[in-house]
Amino acid sequence: MGESFEQVVQRVNAHLAAYFQEKRLETQRLSPRAGELVEAVAELTMRGGKRLRPIALHAGYRAVCPSGDAERTSAVSAALELLQSYFLIQDDWMDSDEERRGGPAVHIVLTRAHGDDKLGASLAILAGDLAAGFAFELLHRAPFPAARLPEGLAAFSRMHLEVVCGQQLDLLEHEDVALTHHLKTGSYTVRGPLRLGALLGDATPAQLDALERFGEPLGLAFQLRDDLLGTFGDPRITGKPAGHDLREGKQTVLVAEARASLGAADRERLERVLDHAEPSPREIAELTDLLVQSGVRARVEAKLDGLVAHASQVLAGAALAPEGTQMLEALLARFAQRDK
Amino acid sequence: MGESFEQVVQRVNAHLAAYFQEKRLETQRLSPRAGELVEAVAELTMRGGKRLRPIALHAGYRAVCPSGDAERTSAVSAALELLQSYFLIQDDWMDSDEERRGGPAVHIVLTRAHGDDKLGASLAILAGDLAAGFAFELLHRAPFPAARLPEGLAAFSRMHLEVVCGQQLDLLEHEDVALTHHLKTGSYTVRGPLRLGALLGDATPAQLDALERFGEPLGLAFQLRDDLLGTFGDPRITGKPAGHDLREGKQTVLVAEARASLGAADRERLERVLDHAEPSPREIAELTDLLVQSGVRARVEAKLDGLVAHASQVLAGAALAPEGTQMLEALLARFAQRDK
Numbered sequence: 001m002g003e004s005f006e007q008v009v010q011r012v013n014a015h016l017a018a019y020f021q022e023k024r025l026e027t028q029r030l031s032p033r034a035g036e037l038v039e040a041v042a043e044l045t046m047r048g049g050k051r052l053r054p055i056a057l058h059a060g061y062r063a064v065c066p067s068g069d070a071e072r073t074s075a076v077s078a079a080l081e082l083l084q085s086y087f088l089i090q091d092d093w094m095d096s097d098e099e100r101r102g103g104p105a106v107h108i109v110l111t112r113a114h115g116d117d118k119l120g121a122s123l124a125i126l127a128g129d130l131a132a133g134f135a136f137e138l139l140h141r142a143p144f145p146a147a148r149l150p151e152g153l154a155a156f157s158r159m160h161l162e163v164v165c166g167q168q169l170d171l172l173e174h175e176d177v178a179l180t181h182h183l184k185t186g187s188y189t190v191r192g193p194l195r196l197g198a199l200l201g202d203a204t205p206a207q208l209d210a211l212e213r214f215g216e217p218l219g220l221a222f223q224l225r226d227d228l229l230g231t232f233g234d235p236r237i238t239g240k241p242a243g244h245d246l247r248e249g250k251q252t253v254l255v256a257e258a259r260a261s262l263g264a265a266d267r268e269r270l271e272r273v274l275d276h277a278e279p280s281p282r283e284i285a286e287l288t289d290l291l292v293q294s295g296v297r298a299r300v301e302a303k304l305d306g307l308v309a310h311a312s313q314v315l316a317g318a319a320l321a322p323e324g325t326q327m328l329e330a331l332l333a334r335f336a337q338r339d340k
Numbered sequence: 341m342g343e344s345f346e347q348v349v350q351r352v353n354a355h356l357a358a359y360f361q362e363k364r365l366e367t368q369r370l371s372p373r374a375g376e377l378v379e380a381v382a383e384l385t386m387r388g389g390k391r392l393r394p395i396a397l398h399a400g401y402r403a404v405c406p407s408g409d410a411e412r413t414s415a416v417s418a419a420l421e422l423l424q425s426y427f428l429i430q431d432d433w434m435d436s437d438e439e440r441r442g443g444p445a446v447h448i449v450l451t452r453a454h455g456d457d458k459l460g461a462s463l464a465i466l467a468g469d470l471a472a473g474f475a476f477e478l479l480h481r482a483p484f485p486a487a488r489l490p491e492g493l494a495a496f497s498r499m500h501l502e503v504v505c506g507q508q509l510d511l512l513e514h515e516d517v518a519l520t521h522h523l524k525t526g527s528y529t530v531r532g533p534l535r536l537g538a539l540l541g542d543a544t545p546a547q548l549d550a551l552e553r554f555g556e557p558l559g560l561a562f563q564l565r566d567d568l569l570g571t572f573g574d575p576r577i578t579g580k581p582a583g584h585d586l587r588e589g590k591q592t593v594l595v596a597e598a599r600a601s602l603g604a605a606d607r608e609r610l611e612r613v614l615d616h617a618e619p620s621p622r623e624i625a626e627l628t629d630l631l632v633q634s635g636v637r638a639r640v641e642a643k644l645d646g647l648v649a650h651a652s653q654v655l656a657g658a659a660l661a662p663e664g665t666q667m668l669e670a671l672l673a674r675f676a677q678r679d680k
Contacts, residue, residue, distance in 0.1 A: 031505040094462040140493040153480040
């Protein structure tokens with residue numbers, strides 16, 4: 001196969017670094033204090049992240065344009081990472097999460113620097129605005145084939161709309177967990193990036209359709225894996241405490257499956273832990289065991305396997321370039337079987 | 341002359357109304373709760389506002405394209421109004437302003453609906469996000485001549501960047517008042533819209549340059565007028581209490597001029613009122629008198645007149661269409677001599 005994931009990640013990181021350098025110079029000339037906001041965005045963005053969206057985007061591009069210039073995906077990949085920074089900055093403030101990517105959340109950094117909660121939160125929202133503006137600027141510079149530009153811009157706007165609607169449902173603790181997940185990660189994590197990559201490569205309608213049918217189960221698989229890791233993941237690998245999502249009372253697919261299948265007494269235990277502000281490690285361990293013993297975990301894993309098999313099947317029959325198909329298969333393995 | 345300002349306003353209002361209707365239907369299919377955010381944005385946007393940016397944009401268009409389709413400016417005009425809604429929603433929360441355009445601010449509406457300050461603020465930030473996404477979507481649909489699209493998109497991104505940097509300086513109570521104003525309103529209120537209109541009309545470089553030289557003093561004049569009204573405006577017309585800006589301790593051009601020209605004792609009186617959380621009506625009245633008696637008001641008014649004369653002079657020598665020049669002259673009168 002052509003490029004490794006590592007090469008894709010290096011390329012988007014280099015593009016981001018150069019872009020931030022440009023913005024540092026531009027804002028220096030504009031305003032004496034703007035540097036603080038630019039650094040907050042740059043630091044969070046370069047702190048890490050799995051760069052799954054750039055990888056998905058590049059795979060979508062390669063699937064339709066196996067010999068095109070590899071650089072063609074960098075600007076939109078960077079735009080996706082900045083869109084992600086913008087959402088992370090806002091979500092962390094909204095959810096009162098103090099850590100992100102192994103460091104302090106942006107509203108925490110800015111609150112410490114200015115010694116004022118409201119001012120720190122307001123500056124964080126402005127840092128998020130800056131990241132959003134950067135995302136659109138990078139998108140605008142992307143080398144879409146002229147005829148595909150409107151579709152590319154529309155795909156980006158649609159992703160933005162879906163994530164905002166998903167975050168709203170999350171804040172309202174809406175009962176339809178699947179819909180919240182679908183909106184927050186469905187189009188944004190997998191389908192959107194695949195489509196944007198394919199449009200950069202001037203895909204045919206049949207190719208766009210195949211990638212859409214591949215991306216749908218892959219996005220769901222990604223979410224199921226995320227939920228499984230949040231509850232059963234190894235704390236030494238995920239970096240989160242055991243049973244993290246249960247502790248946080250998060251509405252995951254596992255919780256939905258448990259609610260649908262457990263008896264009344266077990267369901268009550270589940271709700272007690274989820275509602276509890278600080279459940280004990282023992283309560284968490286017992287509930288985790290219950291989810292295993294009752295077959296909830298196995299059923300969600302079986303669903304995940306089914307989704308992966310389905311996505312793989314779609315690929316087998318699609319009119320996509322072998323170089324891209326290999327990359328999409330690798331993506332499938334990476335998304336669905338990742339351990340952190 | 342061709343169109344009246346009223347016609348321009350009606351056209352952008354119709355475009356906005358149709359767009360919101362489209363978004364209502366789209367989000368209804370997407371998420372059961374999204375309607376609340378869409379309505380918050382639509383309601384604030386349609387509640388009023390002077391539509392100065394659409395008027396400036398249309399005048400810029402007419403100045404270079406006197407016989408072009410009047411509809412060509414509607415999408416970008418609507419985009420500017422949504423950008424404005426996004427900034428207003430955020431600023432009102434940041435500044436703890438509870439009223440806007442004669443009704444409750446968006447974070448107040450949403451806090452009342454959900455009975456929780458943090459949730460109300462978070463939902464307001466999401467409503468702002470939605471407005472920003474709408475603004476970019478409308479921009480993307482705008483009928484720029486293909487060759488001018490990159491400049492149009494860049495002008496929009498630049499405005500966004502400047503306003504965010506200006507709002508940051510405002511939050512930090514930065515001492516350079518002129519820079520804060522320049523960033524918050526300079527490019528965004530006048531120069532940006534004029535440029536976008538001219539690009540929609542496929543302006544020549546000389547025309548863009550003339551509009552830039554016209555817009556610079558006009559933007560400053562707009563700001564001076566705003567500051568004069570905020571301090572000396574008639575409460576029955578402005579809808580704000582007498583001496584509103586002094587009461588709020590706002591760093592206006594009048595305050596900067598007073599600091600530079602008053603004696604030590606008077607300067608101390610000024611700072612006392614500005615620092616006071618709730619100055620008495622008498623203190624406000626005395627300070628207002630002082631600003632008149634000491635000639636501060638007259639000097640700011642003279643500056644304003646100078647700016648208007650300068651802008652008018654630029655127009656007289658510019659290679660712009662007479663239909664557009666008439667509209668720009670009317671804009672100058674409207675901006676610099678408005679009483680609310």
